[in-house]
Amino acid sequence: xxxxYFLLVWTWTRASAAxxxxxxxxxxxGFVTAALDVAVxxxxxxxxxxxxGFSRDEVxxxxxxxxxxFTICDTFVSNIDRVSQHIKAGTLDTVLIRPxxxxxxxxxxRFNANRIGRILQACLVLGYAVAxxxxxxxxxxxxxxxxxxxxxxxxxxxxxxGALQFVLTDAPExxxxxxxxxxxxxxxxxxxYGRDLVSGVTYVLPLAFVNWQPGxxxxxxxxxxxxxxxxxxxxxxxxxxxxLPAALAWRQGIRHYRSTGS
Amino acid sequence: MPSPTPATHNPCLPSANPCPGPGTLxxxxxxxxxxxxxxxxxxxxxxxxxxxxxxxxxxxxxxxxNSVFGILRxxxxxxxxxxxxxxxxxxxxxxxxxxxxxxxxxxxxxLFGGGLGxxxxxxxxxxxxxxxxxxxxxxxxxxxxxxxxxxxxxxxxLPPMFVGAAxxxxxxxxxxxxxxAFLTGFMIAAVASFGWRYLVALSVCWLVDDRGVAVLSLVFxxxxxxxxxxxxxFPGWFADLARSLPWAAMVQLPTDLYLGxxxxxxxxxxxxxxxxxxxxxxxxxxxxxxxxxxxxGG
Numbered sequence: 431x432x433x434x435y436f437l438l439v440w441t442w443t444r445a446s447a448a449x450x451x452x453x454x455x456x457x458x459x460g461f462v463t464a465a466l467d468v469a470v471x472x473x474x475x476x477x478x479x480x481x482x483g484f485s486r487d488e489v490x491x492x493x494x495x496x497x498x499x500f501t502i503c504d505t506f507v508s509n510i511d512r513v514s515q516h517i518k519a520g521t522l523d524t525v526l527i528r529p530x531x532x533x534x535x536x537x538x539x540r541f542n543a544n545r546i547g548r549i550l551q552a553c554l555v556l557g558y559a560v561a562x563x564x565x566x567x568x569x570x571x572x573x574x575x576x577x578x579x580x581x582x583x584x585x586x587x588x589x590x591x592g593a594l595q596f597v598l599t600d601a602p603e604x605x606x607x608x609x610x611x612x613x614x615x616x617x618x619x620x621x622x623y624g625r626d627l628v629s630g631v632t633y634v635l636p637l638a639f640v641n642w643q644p645g646x647x648x649x650x651x652x653x654x655x656x657x658x659x660x661x662x663x664x665x666x667x668x669x670x671x672x673x674l675p676a677a678l679a680w681r682q683g684i685r686h687y688r689s690t691g692s
Numbered sequence: 693m694p695s696p697t698p699a700t701h702n703p704c705l706p707s708a709n710p711c712p713g714p715g716t717l718x719x720x721x722x723x724x725x726x727x728x729x730x731x732x733x734x735x736x737x738x739x740x741x742x743x744x745x746x747x748x749x750x751x752x753x754x755x756x757x758n759s760v761f762g763i764l765r766x767x768x769x770x771x772x773x774x775x776x777x778x779x780x781x782x783x784x785x786x787x788x789x790x791x792x793x794x795x796x797x798x799x800x801x802x803l804f805g806g807g808l809g810x811x812x813x814x815x816x817x818x819x820x821x822x823x824x825x826x827x828x829x830x831x832x833x834x835x836x837x838x839x840x841x842x843x844x845x846x847x848x849x850l851p852p853m854f855v856g857a858a859x860x861x862x863x864x865x866x867x868x869x870x871x872x873a874f875l876t877g878f879m880i881a882a883v884a885s886f887g888w889r890y891l892v893a894l895s896v897c898w899l900v901d902d903r904g905v906a907v908l909s910l911v912f913x914x915x916x917x918x919x920x921x922x923x924x925x926f927p928g929w930f931a932d933l934a935r936s937l938p939w940a941a942m943v944q945l946p947t948d949l950y951l952g953x954x955x956x957x958x959x960x961x962x963x964x965x966x967x968x969x970x971x972x973x974x975x976x977x978x979x980x981x982x983x984x985x986x987x988x989g990g
Contacts, residue, residue, distance in 0.1 A: 452901055459907040466911065470920050474768070476927045478775040481768075601753030607760035614764045622771035627763075 434530050438538035439506075446543060453544055460547035464501065467617060468493065468555055482621040487562045488649055489619060494556025495573070495641035496616035499580025501552045505545040507585045508609070510536045510592035513683075514602040517595070523689045532684055536592065569648050575665065576644040582669035583640050586676035587612060593679035596687055608635070616640045621654040628655055636668035732827060733835040740839020751844065754799055755851040762795035762852045766860055780924035786951050787922075789863040792856030793947050794919045799848030800841040800878075801885040801942050803913045807840060808833055808886075810893035811902050819897075820985050830971070830978045834886050841882040863951060873956045877949040880963040884941045887970025888913070894977040897984055918944030938966040 446453055471493060475486040484492075513536060516522040525535050560573070591605035598604055620628050620642045632638040646653055647662040744751065766788050773779060773787045782790060797803065810833065813819045822829050856862045865871055892909045896902040914920055917939035926934055934940060941963040948954045 449901075452904070455904045456907075459904060462911060463907055466915050466920065469915065473921050473926060474772055477779055477925050478772060481775065482771045598753075600747075600749040603750065603753040603757050607757045611757070611760050611764065614761060618768055618771075622767045624767070627767075 431531060431534055435534045435538055438535065439541045439543075442538065442541035443543040456544035457547040460545055461551050464497070464548040464551045467497070468551075471617070482619055483654065484619040484621065487559050489617075490555055491559035491563060491649065492619055492641050492645050493617045494552055494559050495576055495645055496580065496613060497552035498549070498556055499577050499640065500584055500613045500616075501545065501548040502577075502581050503584035503588060505542065505549060507537045507588045509539045509541060510588055511595075511602070511605065511609075512536070512539060513592045513595040514599045517599050517687075520689070522687065526684070526687075533589070533680060563649070565648060566650055569650065572644050572648050576641060576648075579644070579665035579669045580640040582666075583636060583672055584609070584612065586669070586672045587635075589676040589680050593676070593683040596683035612637050612640075616642065625655060632657070632661075636672055639665040639668040733831060736832060736835035737839040737842070740836035741843045742839075743836070744840045744843045748847070751799070751847040752851075754844075755848045758795045758798050758848060759852045759855040762792045762856060763859065765795070766791045766856065770860075780922050781953055782922070782924075782951070785861060785863050786953075788856060788860045789951060790922055790947055792852050792860075792862055793950055794943055795852040795856075796845075796849040797881075797919065797943050797946070799844035800882060801913075801917075802841075802844075802889060803885075803917065803919055803943070805889065805892070805906050805910055805913065807837060808889055808893045810890070811896040814893075814896045814981075819981070823982055823985060828978070830890060830974050833890060834883070834971075837886045837889075838882060841885075845878075865950065865952065870952055873960070874946065874950045877946040877960055877963060880960065880967050881942050881946045884938060884963060884967040884970055885913075887967055887974055888938065888942070890974045891970065891977060894974070894981060897981045912939045913942065916940070917942045918947065922947075936962070938970060941966040 468490070471486070471489055474481060475489070479485065481489060510533070513522070516525065516536070516539075522532075525532050528535065556573075560570070587609055591609055594605060595602050615623075615631065616637055620631075620638060628638065632643075643653075643657075643662050644665050653661075769787045769791050770784065773782070773784045777783070779787075810819065813822060819829075822832070825832070853862065857864070865874065888909070892902070892905055895905050899905060916923075916934050916937060918934070923931055923934045923940055923944045925931070935944060945959050945963050949956065949959055
């Protein structure tokens with residue numbers, strides 16, 4: 431399955447590398463558009479020194495820790511976003527009769543290697559923030575864990591979104607509020623949000639475990655909302671708990687899909 | 693030559709008379725039924741409106757997403773304005789209003805690009821048909837686009853404002869003159885937005901692949917327009933520069949008109965200036981592609 435995935439990814443990459451100039455340009459432009467969010471953070475901190483108790487470098491750390499897993503998923507999983515297009519065009523039927531899992535085929539569908547620019551940008555910001563903050567080295571083991579957790583959480587979200595498109599075929603844009611909205615939400619310290627919203631994204635849709643809860647541990651800070659200390663380490667568990675309904679929903683979607691038969 | 697007698701002529705067939713009188717079938721078949729200019733464009737505005745009204749579901753989904761992002765951005769701005777009250781001459785309510793009105797502009801101003809069918813028509817060659825129509829391609833597209841903007845203003849623009857009003861409370865002007873200024877500014881902004889996107893679309897004629905230009909345009913229409921953060925809080929001279937560029941005319945200037953910040957007439961004049969410049973460049977571009985397009989018979 432993994433081998434098939436990478437074979438498909440490689441095929442799409444070779445296809446897009448047929449136009450090298452366009453490919454290079456898109457890499458650079460991906461870097462630039464991703465940098466706009468950082469530009470917003472920098473503009474905000476040109477006007478203030480702290481935002482809801484967090485300094486510029488701390489916010490950049492949270493941004494990097496959310497953007498890195500997000501951009502990885504955006505590159506490798508988000509292609510599943512096109513389920514509704516496939517349903518409308520009737521191409522989902524072709525996908526289903528091939529002897530490879532539909533999930534693997536759709537996540538590799540029209541794989542876009544030039545999103546590498548965005549991953550690179552997120553890495554740079556995270557690297558800068560880690561260096562600038564002078565973090566406690568005993569706590570940095572959490573950083574790779576939180577990136578992995580984030581990858582699983584965002585992948586689950588996209589899968590859930592893909593599954594929802596079997597129902598919301600005409601309005602796939604709703605899904606963006608949860609995927610791209612998830613990135614927008616996690617870029618900033620949760621202390622700026624209302625208590626209800628934070629409870630929602632901690633206990634219902636576990637976005638708080640992408641970077642906020644583990645990030646508090648890495649930064650050595652207390653939660654302004656007063657959640658207990660052990661929540662900082664629950665990220666991997668939360669990611670698995672979200673993956674389960676996502677996998678089930680995807681399975682349900684595929685099983686109940688009815689072709690128009692034309 | 694004597695003309696055929698009317699008695700032998702079958703009235704169902706076109707008359708053989710080369711100069712048919714008014715009202716005959718042949719006359720109707722040969723004479724262009726040209727709409728008068730103003731009714732033609734008014735009709736195109738209506739068609740643009742109706743074309744988008746077909747996709748209510750997609751527009752409402754867009755309104756939902758715009759509202760969700762509005763809520764998330766509002767919290768950021770609230771945190772900033774709590775740290776710096778009165779920043780940019782906005783109070784807290786102004787900042788929240790700014791946030792939701794800019795979200796409301798995404799649809800009508802088509803800030804993420806697109807909205808015109810021109811790039812696909814250039815690639816497929818259909819543009820040749822559009823260019824031989826007895827109406828200007830630019831004005832034709834403008835009329836349709838204004839219809840689209842009007843529809844999205846209602847369906848994608850109003851919901852985020854209601855959400856903002858319900859959750860946080862927003863500023864609503866009460867003075868009719870104030871509304872008049874805002875609505876005028878909004879109309880000019882829609883024209884300026886069209887002018888810019890039309891230029892981006894025409895570039896396909898020379899570049900074939902429009903993705904690069906589209907991304908570049910996205911940077912300008914989101915960041916430099918004041919959609920992401922108010923242009924007033926950009927550092928130093930950059931703020932003044934950004935506020936005098938054409939993209940400010942699409943978001944920041946109409947927003948300030950709504951909030952009642954800054955001089956009304958000067959703001960409208962700056963917007964009108966950029967709208968005129970962009971339309972002028974678009975007219976030159978249209979003329980250039982008329983010379984570039986080659987219709988290969990068949």
